[in-house]
Amino acid sequence: MKKELNPQHFWSLTITGTVGFFAFWYLARGLQFAPPQFLPMPHEVLFKLFELMDKPFAGATLPEHMVASLKRFGMGFGLAALVGVPLGLSMGWFRLLDDVITPIFDSVRFIAPVAWVPFAALWFGTGIGGPTLIIFAGAFPPCLINAYRGARNVEVRFLEAASMLGVGSFKTITEVLFPAAVPSIIAGLRIGAGLGWLSLVGAELIVASSGMGNLILRAQSALATDTVMVGMIAIGAIGVVIDILIRRLEKILLRHRNA
Amino acid sequence: MATIKFSDVSRVFKRDGKDFLILDNINLTVQDKEFVVIVGPSGCGKTTCMRMAAGLEFPSTGSVKVNDVLVSGPGPDRAVVFQQFALFPWKTVYDNIDFGLRGQGIAKEERESQIAHYIALMNLKGYESAYPHQLSGGMQQRVAIARAYALNPQVLLMDEPFGALDAQTRVVMQEELVKVARKNPRTVLFITHAVEEAVYLADRVVVMTSRPGKIKEILDVKSVREAEKWDQHSKIEDVMDQESFVHLRTHIWKSLREEHAGSDH
Numbered sequence: 277m278k279k280e281l282n283p284q285h286f287w288s289l290t291i292t293g294t295v296g297f298f299a300f301w302y303l304a305r306g307l308q309f310a311p312p313q314f315l316p317m318p319h320e321v322l323f324k325l326f327e328l329m330d331k332p333f334a335g336a337t338l339p340e341h342m343v344a345s346l347k348r349f350g351m352g353f354g355l356a357a358l359v360g361v362p363l364g365l366s367m368g369w370f371r372l373l374d375d376v377i378t379p380i381f382d383s384v385r386f387i388a389p390v391a392w393v394p395f396a397a398l399w400f401g402t403g404i405g406g407p408t409l410i411i412f413a414g415a416f417p418p419c420l421i422n423a424y425r426g427a428r429n430v431e432v433r434f435l436e437a438a439s440m441l442g443v444g445s446f447k448t449i450t451e452v453l454f455p456a457a458v459p460s461i462i463a464g465l466r467i468g469a470g471l472g473w474l475s476l477v478g479a480e481l482i483v484a485s486s487g488m489g490n491l492i493l494r495a496q497s498a499l500a501t502d503t504v505m506v507g508m509i510a511i512g513a514i515g516v517v518i519d520i521l522i523r524r525l526e527k528i529l530l531r532h533r534n535a
Numbered sequence: 536m537a538t539i540k541f542s543d544v545s546r547v548f549k550r551d552g553k554d555f556l557i558l559d560n561i562n563l564t565v566q567d568k569e570f571v572v573i574v575g576p577s578g579c580g581k582t583t584c585m586r587m588a589a590g591l592e593f594p595s596t597g598s599v600k601v602n603d604v605l606v607s608g609p610g611p612d613r614a615v616v617f618q619q620f621a622l623f624p625w626k627t628v629y630d631n632i633d634f635g636l637r638g639q640g641i642a643k644e645e646r647e648s649q650i651a652h653y654i655a656l657m658n659l660k661g662y663e664s665a666y667p668h669q670l671s672g673g674m675q676q677r678v679a680i681a682r683a684y685a686l687n688p689q690v691l692l693m694d695e696p697f698g699a700l701d702a703q704t705r706v707v708m709q710e711e712l713v714k715v716a717r718k719n720p721r722t723v724l725f726i727t728h729a730v731e732e733a734v735y736l737a738d739r740v741v742v743m744t745s746r747p748g749k750i751k752e753i754l755d756v757k758s759v760r761e762a763e764k765w766d767q768h769s770k771i772e773d774v775m776d777q778e779s780f781v782h783l784r785t786h787i788w789k790s791l792r793e794e795h796a797g798s799d800h
Contacts, residue, residue: 436591437621441635441686442611451634455625532666533624 316502321509324502333503334494336486342510345476345487348404349518352411353472360419360468361461365453367420368427369445381420389414389475393482402485410479415472422464426457462526469518477511488514537602537689537722539565539588544597546583556747558583561597563741563750568720572733574787575743576794581726584748585692588724589615601690611635614683616693620675622667622682628654629663632682639686653681656715673704680712684719693725697732709735710771717766730787734780735771742787745794752790756783 298318304310305317316324328338336344367374392413396406430453438452454461480489488511495503546558558580565571573581586592587599590609599606601613609615614635622631629650636646654660657677667675676696683691697705709732716723716736727733733740738757741750760766763779774780 433617433619433621434623436609436615437617437623438634439609440589440591440611440613440615441682442609442638443634444638447634447638451626452623455623533668 313499314501316505320502321505325506325509328503328506333500334486334491336491338491338506338510341486341488341491341507342514345480345489346514348407348480348487349411349473349476351404352408352476353415353469355408356412356415356419356468356472357465360416360464361423361454362449364420364423364425364464365427365449365457368424368430368457369449369453374424381417385417385421387413389471390478390482393479396479397482407476407479407487411472411476414475415468418464418467418471419461420464422460422467423457426460426464427453429460430456458526458529462522462529465525466519466522469522470515473511473515473518536567538567539563539690539722539724540598540600540603541584541587542598542600544584544587544594544599546580546587546592547595558594559747559749561748561750563753565722565724567722570716570720570723570725570736570738571741572725572727572737572739573741573743574727574730574733574791575748576745576791577728578746579743579794580746580748581728581743582694585615585694585724585726588690589613589692591615611639611686612688613690613692614686614688616676616679616683616691616696618695618698620667620672620679620699622675622678624667627664627666628659628670628678631667631678632685635682635686649685649687650681653685656684656718657681657711671704672700673708676700676708677711680715684715689722691721691723693723695727696725697729698727705732706771710769712736730784730791731775734783734787735774740783740787742790751794754783754787759783 301318305312305315309315325338330337332340334341363377367377389410392410393406396409400406400409427449434452434456435448438448443452476487477489477492480487481493482489488507492504492507495501495507541561541563544558544561545556548555548557557578561584563571563584573584575581583592587594588601588606590606590613593599593606606613623634626634632650632653633646636649641649654663657680659674659677659681662670662674667678670678676699680696683693697708700708713736725733725736734756738755740754740756742752742754743749744751759779763777765774765777765780768774768777775784
């Protein structure tokens with residue numbers, strides 16, 4: 277079992293880890309782990325980050341690239357959540373729907389999102405449609421599966437109470453299954469958002485003409501390794517922010533429940 | 536008119552490939568507006584009886600009819616008060632009560648006045664917008680009872696509704712239920728293992744044997760209550776002091792004790 281650290285201890289360890297990491301980074305340069313232009317130093321990356329805030333690279337500034345990526349992410353993830361959650365809940369309620377969809381779904385969901393790239397590009401183009409499909413392919417399965425599991429695990433007494441009250445299928449799904457499944461749904465959204473965001477960068481590396489993935493790709497061909505690193509850090513940071521926002525959403529949705 | 540009729544009802548559970556008879560040939564008719572309490576040792580199948588009337592379970596042989604119609608599933612004409620309340624934690628007190636009414640095509644104003652009536656009746660005024668976890672166990676069960684009454688059901692089914700409450704709260708709830716039940720007489724099937732509760736609430740008490748559950752005897756409490764004028768006492772302890780009450784209670788106690796002595800555990 278993990279022991280709880282007191283806050284002071286926690287911070288000193290965090291600082292030690294961070295300092296150690298950067299020391300190791302600088303040390304790698306000193307030991308000539310790679311040619312200098314292949315391994316930018318932290319301060320160089322930081323300067324590049326500030327520079328890219330208003331100086332365009334590959335046709336757009338860093339915030340513009342971010343916005344381009346986030347737009348695609350929002351479309352793909354939003355679609356995955358809007359379709360996956362209601363469908364998963366409905367599958368948890370209607371046996372027939374479960375039996376029809378589950379076999380198809382189970383065979384499709386193991387296809388890596390990036391494998392959809394060729395068809396995504398052919399069907400929906402490389403602007404916003406194609407990448408949206410790829411993000412959707414990444415985010416959809418966890419959204420659906422977790423909503424489905426949440427619906428199946430609803431306590432029987434709630435379902436019995438609803439049926440005794442004469443509540444119909446639609447209201448049972450929206451007012452019993454959905455609220456009862458919120459913790460599971462949120463877990464699905466978090467995994468889905470993570471997979472979707474990962475898939476997006478993969479997709480942009482291949483098809484898009486803007487966005488974070490594209491920024492990294494163009495920087496690589498220009499041998500601008502510091503820009504590549506800025507792109508990587510920004511991707512990681514946005515991922516963390518998305519995750520935090522979804523956890524906030526959970527807190528809001530569960531604010532009236534007992535812990 | 537609302538009656539519950541159990542005809543030759545038996546119930547078999549399968550476990551590890553073996554059949555277990557838990558209810559054996561139950562014949563019972565709960566008359567219109569009658570308050571019938573089933574008492575019995577734990578595991579005698581009394582809860583199963585109630586769940587069959589609710590349409591949450593079904594007999595293996597025989598039939599359960601409400602108003603001469605075979606029970607085929609749950610519905611708001613047979614409101615259930617569960618032992619564990621089964622309130623929706625994400626709904627307020629008001630919304631918990633309203634949830635069943637909304638589907639019945641009743642106008643909003645009428646629902647509002649109906650809910651307000653039962654909220655007042657169950658002493659829940661001021662708690663309309665509270666969530667269940669903010670309430671004590673006794674108050675939660677009051678909400679569950681208000682929810683059941685507000686459906687205006689023909690039949691009320693209560694499965695040890697006060698079983699999860701502490702002794703003091705329980706007494707208060709019993710007194711309140713008696714007041715509500717005498718004011719709004721309904722056909723009630725009430726399950727409990729508490730003998731005093733049974734005698735205090737019931738028109739008739741059905742005593743069951745241990746598994747497999749059979750009806751051992753049926754006692755007419757109503758005639759005693761009316762003859763001895765129990766209802767002139769507002770406090771439960773005064774009723775319980777009546778010689779006629781003690782007599783009935785002791786009789787049922789002995790009857791149940793025989794069942795314990797007769798069973799293996």
